[in-house]
Amino acid sequence: MSLSDAMHATGVEVNYYFICKRKLWYFTHGITMEHNSTRVEIGKEVHKNSFKRKNKEIMIDNQICLDFIDKELIINETKLTKAMNDATRYQILYYIYYLENKGIKQVKGIVHYPKSKKREIIELDGEERQVLDKVLKFIYAIKKSNSPPSLEKKRKCKKCSYYELCFS
Amino acid sequence: MKRNYYIFSNGRIKRKDNTICLENEKGKKYIPINDIEALYIFGEVDFNSKVLNFFGQNNITVHIFNYYGFYTSSIYPREHLLSGYSLVNQVKKYLDPVERIKLARETINTASYNILKNLKYYNPRRNEKLEDIILKIEKERKKIPYTNGIQDLMGTEGRIRDLYYSGFSIITMGKFKMKKRVKRPPDNPMNTLISFGNSLMYTTVLSEIYRTQLNPTISYLHEPGERRFSLSLDISEVFKPIITDRTIFKLINEGMIDQNHFTKELNFCHLNEKGRKVFMQQYEDKLNTVIKHKELERQVSYRRLIRLECYKLIKHINDIENYEGLKMWW
Ligand code: SF4
Numbered sequence A: 001m002s003l004s005d006a007m008h009a010t011g012v013e014v015n016y017y018f019i020c021k022r023k024l025w026y027f028t029h030g031i032t033m034e035h036n037s038t039r040v041e042i043g044k045e046v047h048k049n050s051f052k053r054k055n056k057e058i059m060i061d062n063q064i065c066l067d068f069i070d071k072e073l074i075i076n077e078t079k080l081t082k083a084m085n086d087a088t089r090y091q092i093l094y095y096i097y098y099l100e101n102k103g104i105k106q107v108k109g110i111v112h113y114p115k116s117k118k119r120e121i122i123e124l125d126g127e128e129r130q131v132l133d134k135v136l137k138f139i140y141a142i143k144k145s146n147s148p149p150s151l152e153k154k155r156k157c158k159k160c161s162y163y164e165l166c167f168s
Numbered sequence B: 001m002k003r004n005y006y007i008f009s010n011g012r013i014k015r016k017d018n019t020i021c022l023e024n025e026k027g028k029k030y031i032p033i034n035d036i037e038a039l040y041i042f043g044e045v046d047f048n049s050k051v052l053n054f055f056g057q058n059n060i061t062v063h064i065f066n067y068y069g070f071y072t073s074s075i076y077p078r079e080h081l082l083s084g085y086s087l088v089n090q091v092k093k094y095l096d097p098v099e100r101i102k103l104a105r106e107t108i109n110t111a112s113y114n115i116l117k118n119l120k121y122y123n124p125r126r127n128e129k130l131e132d133i134i135l136k137i138e139k140e141r142k143k144i145p146y147t148n149g150i151q152d153l154m155g156t157e158g159r160i161r162d163l164y165y166s167g168f169s170i171i172t173m174g175k176f177k178m179k180k181r182v183k184r185p186p187d188n189p190m191n192t193l194i195s196f197g198n199s200l201m202y203t204t205v206l207s208e209i210y211r212t213q214l215n216p217t218i219s220y221l222h223e224p225g226e227r228r229f230s231l232s233l234d235i236s237e238v239f240k241p242i243i244t245d246r247t248i249f250k251l252i253n254e255g256m257i258d259q260n261h262f263t264k265e266l267n268f269c270h271l272n273e274k275g276r277k278v279f280m281q282q283y284e285d286k287l288n289t290v291i292k293h294k295e296l297e298r299q300v301s302y303r304r305l306i307r308l309e310c311y312k313l314i315k316h317i318n319d320i321e322n323y324e325g326l327k328m329w330w
Helices: A009-020 A020-026 A038-049 A086-102 A128-144 A155-158 A163-167 B047-055 B082-095 B097-121 B126-148 B149-166 B187-211 B230-253 B274-286 B302-317
Strands: A058-060 A064-066 A074-078 A106-115 A118-122 B001-005 B013-016 B019-024 B027-032 B036-041 B044-047 B061-067 B073-074 B262-265 B270-272 B290-293 B297-299
Touching: A009 A020, A009 A086, A009 A128, A020 A128, A074 A086, A086 A106, A086 A118, A086 A128, A155 A163, A163 B302, B001 B082, B001 B274, B013 B047, B036 B187, B061 B187, B073 B187, B082 B097, B082 B302, B097 B149, B097 B230, B126 B149, B187 B230, B187 B270, B187 B274, B187 B302, B230 B274, B230 B302, B270 B274, B274 B302, B290 B302, B297 B302
Parallel strands: A074 A106, B001 B036, B013 B044, B036 B061
Antiparallel strands: A058 A064, A106 A118, B013 B019, B019 B027, B061 B073, B262 B270, B290 B297
16 A cells, blocks of 8 residues: 555544544445534534634645645644544644645644633654554555444443444 | 424415525414424425525425325435445345345334234233234244245235234224225225325435435335335334324324314215324324433434434444344333
8 A cells, every 4th residue: 555545534534533433434434424413513613703814724635624724834723622632633733744745844733722712732743653654554444444343332422423323 | 403394274485584484374484494304295385496495405305295185295305415335235235135135024023023012002901802913913923034035025014914904993992993904095084094194104214314324215125116215115114003003093092083083085085184283293292202212321202213223224234233123112
């Protein structure tokens, strides 16, 4: 498998990989849920109302979608909640990684929390680069697989949009 | 919470900003688009492409009934939850005769389990005739795993259904007699109630299928094409005893419906507007009834159970988990 194959992942896929590999499998096989949760709605609103005056959502290679890159090549992301989990962090790290592989160096990620008016800076280091190398290979394998990873009930399941599908 | 809206009056349906406006001589009524799960139209209603587009954008199915209350068609918006992967697998399961009969058998196995559950529930004093029907159905049911092809299975299913319907007059204490199940058109009040209930079930299931990746035209028990959305017929089998039949028994046994709710014309019989309204009310109440779901560890409505059944089928089709139909556990 060449690097370019492995690099065919979207930010959401990287995000899902860290949340739940089963969720990633459903998602990459077109099995998505109707989203009608209020959380998603609120998230969308926050997204819409931040960075009103700048361009937002830049699509690169039809693969990754950046919320915003300004002149200094900074990736801006907006998050509803304060807690930064691995999934969010690696999603941003992946954007940086992706740009780096395209020859665009020294990109930084900035996460904004409109609620608390705080921000956080994210940079890619060598260790994380290696993690992402591996993660992309795993994502590739999950996409190719005809069956999802087996089911185990975790705490986060109850809040997951696939909960009813997994446990019906 | 989204819900079904039933329109009995004549008039016009229009889009007004983000609401639906019902207009007739009595005045105007507005419904926010986000409140609508599906629309049932019984009256004679005019609508234009603007409102149809609006329904389409908001993924709302519209079910249309004719003057006599017979279901005629649905406006089914463009599929919005597409999965090519899942569709290919849904078709594969149909094309493989072994796989197809497996699913069809489980559907009938589940339906007949729920049928037996009803018969036993409505037989607290152990009526001899009903006991006899139960025994006969149990005997037929044992044949399901050995049925040879869909035709054979359909034969078994037909016999179970005839036996079951012959118990209807006993359950309703002779108030509504029915000699024979006659469908098109129904010839007496009991047949009318069953036909009406079954078409409601079909539309409810169709609305739920629409909210999943399942393709409604590819089915296993019924031949695809038997009706346009034949998968809806398959899944309905599981829920008819749980939802429509129980609604019918309640309507009759609690005296909510009587001969005055029917109109007879020539040799056939249909529910009048008053009758339809009483039926819809009870049917809707049934759909909204909640029970505790063991695996999910939460309360779910009967309507949600239909969605969960769709999810189980998706898992079966994609070889994630074997389908086991919903056997009434309560
Ligand atoms: S319910 Fe749990 S196992 Fe299923 S996709 Fe969600 S997190 Fe993963």
